Amino acid sequence: MSRILLSRRQLLAGMGGLAVLAGLGPVGRVWAAPRFHADPFSLGVAAGDPLPDGFVIWTRLAPEPLAEHGGMPSAAVPVRWEVAEDARFGSIVRTGEALARPELAHSVHVELAGLQPSRPYWYRFHVDGADTSPEGVARTAPAPGTTPDRVRIAVAGCQAYYHGWFDAYRHLAAEPELDAVFHYGDYIYEGAAGRTRAKRPIQDENGNPVNRDHVGGEIYSLDDYRRRYALYKCDPDLKAAHASVAFVSSFDDHEVDNDFAAAHDQDGTPPEVFRLRRFAAMQAWYEHMPVRPALFPRPHDRTAYYRRLDYGRLLRMHVLDTRSHRDDQPCVRPGQENCRTGGEATASILGRAQEDWLDQGLGRDTHWNLLAQQVFVMPLKARAPDGRELPPFVDKWDGYPASRAKLVRSITSKNLTNVVIASGDAHMNAIGTVPLRDDEPDGPAVATEFLASSISSNGDGALETPHVRRFIDGGNPHLALVNDLRGYQVHEVSADQWRTEVKAMDQVQRKGGRIRTVARFAVSPDRPQLHRL
Numbered sequence: 001m002s003r004i005l006l007s008r009r010q011l012l013a014g015m016g017g018l019a020v021l022a023g024l025g026p027v028g029r030v031w032a033a034p035r036f037h038a039d040p041f042s043l044g045v046a047a048g049d050p051l052p053d054g055f056v057i058w059t060r061l062a063p064e065p066l067a068e069h070g071g072m073p074s075a076a077v078p079v080r081w082e083v084a085e086d087a088r089f090g091s092i093v094r095t096g097e098a099l100a101r102p103e104l105a106h107s108v109h110v111e112l113a114g115l116q117p118s119r120p121y122w123y124r125f126h127v128d129g130a131d132t133s134p135e136g137v138a139r140t141a142p143a144p145g146t147t148p149d150r151v152r153i154a155v156a157g158c159q160a161y162y163h164g165w166f167d168a169y170r171h172l173a174a175e176p177e178l179d180a181v182f183h184y185g186d187y188i189y190e191g192a193a194g195r196t197r198a199k200r201p202i203q204d205e206n207g208n209p210v211n212r213d214h215v216g217g218e219i220y221s222l223d224d225y226r227r228r229y230a231l232y233k234c235d236p237d238l239k240a241a242h243a244s245v246a247f248v249s250s251f252d253d254h255e256v257d258n259d260f261a262a263a264h265d266q267d268g269t270p271p272e273v274f275r276l277r278r279f280a281a282m283q284a285w286y287e288h289m290p291v292r293p294a295l296f297p298r299p300h301d302r303t304a305y306y307r308r309l310d311y312g313r314l315l316r317m318h319v320l321d322t323r324s325h326r327d328d329q330p331c332v333r334p335g336q337e338n339c340r341t342g343g344e345a346t347a348s349i350l351g352r353a354q355e356d357w358l359d360q361g362l363g364r365d366t367h368w369n370l371l372a373q374q375v376f377v378m379p380l381k382a383r384a385p386d387g388r389e390l391p392p393f394v395d396k397w398d399g400y401p402a403s404r405a406k407l408v409r410s411i412t413s414k415n416l417t418n419v420v421i422a423s424g425d426a427h428m429n430a431i432g433t434v435p436l437r438d439d440e441p442d443g444p445a446v447a448t449e450f451l452a453s454s455i456s457s458n459g460d461g462a463l464e465t466p467h468v469r470r471f472i473d474g475g476n477p478h479l480a481l482v483n484d485l486r487g488y489q490v491h492e493v494s495a496d497q498w499r500t501e502v503k504a505m506d507q508v509q510r511k512g513g514r515i516r517t518v519a520r521f522a523v524s525p526d527r528p529q530l531h532r533l
């Protein structure tokens with residue numbers, strides 16, 4: 001790579017003045033004549049957070065994804081972008097230039113505006129000295145006040161790289177007419193290499209062993225997190241999914257550290273120390289997700305990652321953050337050092353501000369309300385094979401019964417019957433209802449909950465395993481389906497019906513897995529009740 005680094009003044013002189021860089025803001029050192037030995041678009045392209053008039057388009061320049069700084073020099077690089085109405089880019093409707101800055105790992109986030117509602121747009125990037133990026137496509141949301149015939153939203157997450165292939169994403173990329181993918185989190189895992197490799201062999205199409213392990217130790221620094229994202233984002237199936245549909249990206253614990261709660265990690269690290277790690281993790285998350293600059297990480301917890309997206313009058317998506325503002329989990333594990341003692345009556349999984357924000361936004365403005373979030377909301381009981389009742393799952397809403405009661409009050413006080421919850425995290429499919437009262441799971445329900453299984457985490461699945469047997473044996477009458485298959489779910493939403501398909505892989509540890517629909521459900525907006533189709 002030849003690196004010609006010019007000062008801003010030299011660059012402006014050489015390029016004919018300010019006009020060239022108008023709109024880019026102040027720049028530091030700019031790599032004026034880039035030359036690349038390898039594809040700088042190795043991590044692909046992505047779009048996200050669609051509004052009626054546009055969405056975010058994203059890329060990151062990383063010619064050597066796992067090398068220091070992704071193989072980029074310590075200088076900013078101008079990146080041009082184009083948006084077209086057609087896949088051949090015959091009708092280009094927007095162009096512009098963004099600066100890929102070293103401070104942000106040479107990522108760019110462009111907020112498109114002024115586009116037409118309810119239609120697809122194609123986008124691509126170009127940087128001097130390299131071939132044009134792959135093309136991506138995404139749909140704008142319907143115009144405000146309109147009710148589209150249908151909206152199709154997939155839900156996916158939990159993609160442990162070392163547990164299996166991302167073939168499910170290849171199938172997701174081929175799903176017809178998806179409007180968006182809600183990614184609930186566990187996009188990366190923070191663990192060290194070598195932890196689970198021996199237990200779970202990963203094979204190519206022909207059955208030959210393949211190393212799909214993490215690189216390096218447990219991740220702590222900004223560079224560590226960037227390299228982990230780079231490893232995951234090089235996956236061709238994941239890249240295909242991003243290029244095919246807009247993502248609405250959230251995060252769960254493993255984007256930072258297992259089971260973290262606001263400024264508390266599992267190990268009792270002093271909060272002021274853990275905050276530094278969390279900040280590095282969230283910077284890297286921002287750098288790699290197609291999210292709007294409103295989600296730029298700011299110190300002192302001043303970024304609200306929760307947000308709402310409307311699909312006309314059909315669907316309001318409330319994207320929740322159940323990690324950043326929660327109280328610590330209660331102490332239930334022996335030897336657990338950093339946890340809350342007592343306080344169950346008040347402990348919050350959303351934090352007061354987000355609870356109020358959710359309460360204010362839940363209503364009848366749209367036919368449906370979707371709470372797009374991370375962990376099990378419904379209360380659950382589980383039993384070990386010997387019949388012993390297992391302790392509550394305190395990392396879920398079960399650790400925060402006061403928060404759940406508040407959500408239930410929010411729903412019932414407004415007489416809402418149109419609340420659907422999307423969850424993940426548990427590495428299984430689980431579909432059921434949230435009861436009005438925790439101790440009456442077979443009593444009236446206030447919402448339906450669709451917990452989507454993992455893309456790859458836990459490796460090859462099966463309909464029934466000890467992992468899900470615990471919940472079957474627990475006796476949970478409000479659970480309509482539970483299985484331990486990998487895959488994703490697709491929700492097709494129309495004004496008078498919510499339809500969900502559970503899509504499951506036959507294998508993920510061997511490349512080339514196929515997908516099929518293993519269950520279908522329907523819900524009416526008049527009543528939070530599941531109908532198996």
Ligand code: FE
Pocket residue numbers: 158159186254425426427454457
């Ligand atoms: Fe997970």
Ligand code: CA
Pocket residue numbers: 186252253254425
């Ligand atoms: Ca998780």
